[in-house]
Amino acid sequence: MNPRSLAPGLSLLLCLSGAALGRDSAQSPTQSPAQSIVLASTTSVENSGLLAHILPIFTAETGIGVHVLAQGTGQALQTAARDDADLVLVHDPEAEAKFIGDGDGIEPTQIAWNDFVIVGPAADPAKAAGGHDAVVALKQIAAAQAPFVSRGDKSGTDALEKRLWKAAGIDPAAEAGGRWYRDIGGGMGAALNAASAMEAYTLSDRGTWLSFKNKGPLRVLVAGDPRLINRYDLILLNPAKHPVPKQALARKFAQWLASPAGQAAIGAYELGGEQLFHPSAAAPK
Amino acid sequence: MLDFGDSYDAATFAHIVALSLAISVSGTAIAALIGLPGGAALAICRFRGRRLLILFANALLGLPPVVVGLALYLLLSRSGPLGRLGLLFTPAAMALAQGSLATPIIVALVHRAVEEPWQVYGGALRADGAGRWRSILVLLAIARRSVVTAVLAGFGRTISEVGAVLIVGGNIAGYTRTMTTAIVLETSKGDLALALGLGFVLIGISIAVSAAAFVFERRP
Numbered sequence: 001m002n003p004r005s006l007a008p009g010l011s012l013l014l015c016l017s018g019a020a021l022g023r024d025s026a027q028s029p030t031q032s033p034a035q036s037i038v039l040a041s042t043t044s045v046e047n048s049g050l051l052a053h054i055l056p057i058f059t060a061e062t063g064i065g066v067h068v069l070a071q072g073t074g075q076a077l078q079t080a081a082r083d084d085a086d087l088v089l090v091h092d093p094e095a096e097a098k099f100i101g102d103g104d105g106i107e108p109t110q111i112a113w114n115d116f117v118i119v120g121p122a123a124d125p126a127k128a129a130g131g132h133d134a135v136v137a138l139k140q141i142a143a144a145q146a147p148f149v150s151r152g153d154k155s156g157t158d159a160l161e162k163r164l165w166k167a168a169g170i171d172p173a174a175e176a177g178g179r180w181y182r183d184i185g186g187g188m189g190a191a192l193n194a195a196s197a198m199e200a201y202t203l204s205d206r207g208t209w210l211s212f213k214n215k216g217p218l219r220v221l222v223a224g225d226p227r228l229i230n231r232y233d234l235i236l237l238n239p240a241k242h243p244v245p246k247q248a249l250a251r252k253f254a255q256w257l258a259s260p261a262g263q264a265a266i267g268a269y270e271l272g273g274e275q276l277f278h279p280s281a282a283a284p285k
Numbered sequence: 286m287l288d289f290g291d292s293y294d295a296a297t298f299a300h301i302v303a304l305s306l307a308i309s310v311s312g313t314a315i316a317a318l319i320g321l322p323g324g325a326a327l328a329i330c331r332f333r334g335r336r337l338l339i340l341f342a343n344a345l346l347g348l349p350p351v352v353v354g355l356a357l358y359l360l361l362s363r364s365g366p367l368g369r370l371g372l373l374f375t376p377a378a379m380a381l382a383q384g385s386l387a388t389p390i391i392v393a394l395v396h397r398a399v400e401e402p403w404q405v406y407g408g409a410l411r412a413d414g415a416g417r418w419r420s421i422l423v424l425l426a427i428a429r430r431s432v433v434t435a436v437l438a439g440f441g442r443t444i445s446e447v448g449a450v451l452i453v454g455g456n457i458a459g460y461t462r463t464m465t466t467a468i469v470l471e472t473s474k475g476d477l478a479l480a481l482g483l484g485f486v487l488i489g490i491s492i493a494v495s496a497a498a499f500v501f502e503r504r505p
Contacts, residue, residue, distance in 0.1 A: 212475040
């Protein structure tokens with residue numbers, strides 16, 4: 001089949017199938033306007049509801065729709081490297097440095113921050129609660145051989161967890177893979193669901209934790225370690241390597257997020273009276 | 286009445302349901318366009334490699350959706366061979382994925398449904414001077430109950446599928462979020478009650494479509 005004939009053919013089928021999507025969706029508040037960009041993002045900014053809160057404001061101001069792929073940092077950078085997204089919103093400094101160093105990304109802008117927390121069962125068999133040192137807490141968990149859920153998905157959170165274990169001088173996968181150290185290969189939500197069911201410890205970003213609804217026995221046990229700072233960076237694609245056609249629209253979005261209007265929108269997002277993300281871009285001159 | 290919380294106002298929810306149906310119906314239509322004539326042709330035509338094709342269609346009944354999704358992802362990615370179509374992360378890509386999954390089901394089931402009537406009526410059709418296409422149409426009409434079942438089986442595969450549409454659709458809010466991908470999302474957000482509620486709605490829709498087709502086909 002001629003590939004060029006495929007797109008209109010499929011569109012026709014979609015129309016014929018009776019749901020009249022085009023018309024319905026134009027009136028739907030979440031629907032994309034005429035022009036849109038694809039944002040590959042870490043899951044936390046989407047699952048916590050942040051993007052659903054700020055994107056309609058941007059779309060109303062500019063007429064640009066934003067299609068969000070919530071994928072986790074590793075996958076989001078991969079998607080962008082394959083030209084399948086117009087920009088990325090991620091939170092793993094090392095992976096970002098590599099992405100930019102490889103010539104894939106340009107102009108990283110930190111647009112928000114919050115922190116990571118170590119959560120675990122209220123019973124706290126490892127006696128890890130109350131401290132402000134993430135590495136000490138991990139050592140205690142390992143010493144107690146208490147169940148720990150790892151994302152294992154190359155997300156930003158997963159990368160930080162691996163760095164913290166390294167700082168603790170422990171290789172939990174080699175030591176206890178499958179016993180108390182459980183690599184679930186899933187997103188933050190899946191990890192929290194697993195930890196909740198297994199009464200296990202895990203590392204979570206605060207945004208996903210606060211918006212998560214199946215906490216069960218889990219509580220925040222360790223927070224406040226400077227190593228647990230969580231920075232969200234927006235990165236544009238390098239047009240020299242990725243001639244994506246929506247570069248100008250993507251730049252507009254990046255500029256808006258860093259602008260006072262975008263930063264105010266981020267700071268205004270709250271759940272149960274708690275602010276989830278702190279705006280952190282420098283105000284433009 | 287189920288409460289879908291603030292995540293799903295009426296318009297958003299209606300869009301998710303409409304999109305699920307549109308994609309599944311499109312995917313099933315693609316599969317039926319290939320599978321009805323294809324399955325019947327496998328029963329009545331004699332050519333080299335026919336047995337291999339029949340074996341192939343039956344073997345692909347268990348085609349893993351996640352592998353189909355991945356293969357389509359690589360094909361449709363902007364850096365892939367069909368990238369310039371810009372189909373990745375669109376509803377069209379999802380319909381294509383589901384069509385790929387439903388096609389072997391319809392081909393295999395239609396082939397079986399038409400085999401017997403062809404043995405019974407084949408001689409008469411040939412004596413009548415019927416061409417291949419006319420024979421196919423007549424046989425599909427004779428076996429229509431089994432053919433409807435085949436198409437419904439294809440539809441069942443598409444409406445309930447999540448692995449492939451998640452990969453090629455991206456679960457984009459308001460654009461490629463279907464019932465199944467919304468259930469995955471809500472589960473990951475820990476909102477198990479909402480996920481289960483959406484699941485019941487999905488089951489209801491699936492049953493309603495199948496029942497409607499059944500009643501339609503059985504009417505006098």
